[in-house]
Amino acid sequence: VLAGALSVGIGFGLQNIVSNFVSGLILLAERPIKVGDWVIVSGGEGIVKRINVRSTEIETFDNCSIIVPNSNLITEPVKNWTHGDTMGRFLVQVTVEYGSDAEVVSKILQEAARAHPKVLTNPEPNVVLARFGQTGLDFELRAHVADVFLGGLVASDIRFSLLELFREKGISIAQPVALMQAAQRQV
Numbered sequence: 202v203l204a205g206a207l208s209v210g211i212g213f214g215l216q217n218i219v220s221n222f223v224s225g226l227i228l229l230a231e232r233p234i235k236v237g238d239w240v241i242v243s244g245g246e247g248i249v250k251r252i253n254v255r256s257t258e259i260e261t262f263d264n265c266s267i268i269v270p271n272s273n274l275i276t277e278p279v280k281n282w283t284h285g286d287t288m289g290r291f292l293v294q295v296t297v298e299y300g301s302d303a304e305v306v307s308k309i310l311q312e313a314a315r316a317h318p319k320v321l322t323n324p325e326p327n328v329v330l331a332r333f334g335q336t337g338l339d340f341e342l343r344a345h346v347a348d349v350f351l352g353g354l355v356a357s358d359i360r361f362s363l364l365e366l367f368r369e370k371g372i373s374i375a376q377p378v379a380l381m382q383a384a385q386r387q388v
Contacts, residue, residue: 217272218255224271225254234274234281239349241280242269282349288321289349291356293342295363296334296375303330303338306372310342313362319355321345337375 229252234240238249240259247261257274259267282289293314297306307328314326326344333339342359346352367374 217270220272221255221270224275225252225256227275228252228257228271229254233284234279238284239282241282242267242273243277244269246280287348287350288345289352290343290345291352293344293356293359293363294331294339295342295360296337296339297367298337298373298375301338301372305370306338306340309363309366309370309372310340313359313366314342314344316362317355317359319346319351320359321347334375336377 228234234249234252234257236249236252240246240249242259244267245259245261247259247265247267249257250260250266251258252271255271257269257271259269261267293310295306295310307330310328311326314320315322320326321344324345326342329341329343331339331341344355344359346355
């Protein structure tokens with residue numbers, strides 16, 4: 202009886218190991234992720250550094266390692282930013298005060314995107330008036346870069362140029378509700 206219970210316990214314990222091993226073989230054969238890919242999993246996001254037979258090591262952008270059992274990469278959703286190629290889209294969201302000329306704002310956003318050398322012309326950048334927000338008009342600039350790893354830097358560059366372009370055209374970025382309420386209390 203004791204030997205039977207021990208065998209069952211060991212069997213259940215080995216079940217996860219075997220599952221991760223088989224999942225590791227599937228990952229190596231199918232290659233839904235590979236070393237160097239930028240992935241997002243339930244434990245976080247980062248660059249795949251190593252795929253072993255039992256687990257996969259993902260290095261976060263904070264230089265921390267996430268060890269993910271291979272069975273999780275097979276059974277759970279994985280967002281892979283660089284699976285087919287490195288092209289990616291980025292967003293620049295901005296809220297301007299009500300009363301701003303929406304057409305002028307749209308043209309400024311387009312101009313800022315087209316002026317940046319790393320923004321692709323195909324697909325072409327586009328601007329949408331996303332919503333009428335609490336404090337102003339919410340716009341989104343949607344554009345693509347050839348290397349998704351540069352998306353954050355390009356978006357930052359565009360935000361800096363937007364500050365200057367808005368200042369030149371007399372367009373004000375809307376203040377958050379909390380700042381507006383604080384300013385009203387001081388008056």
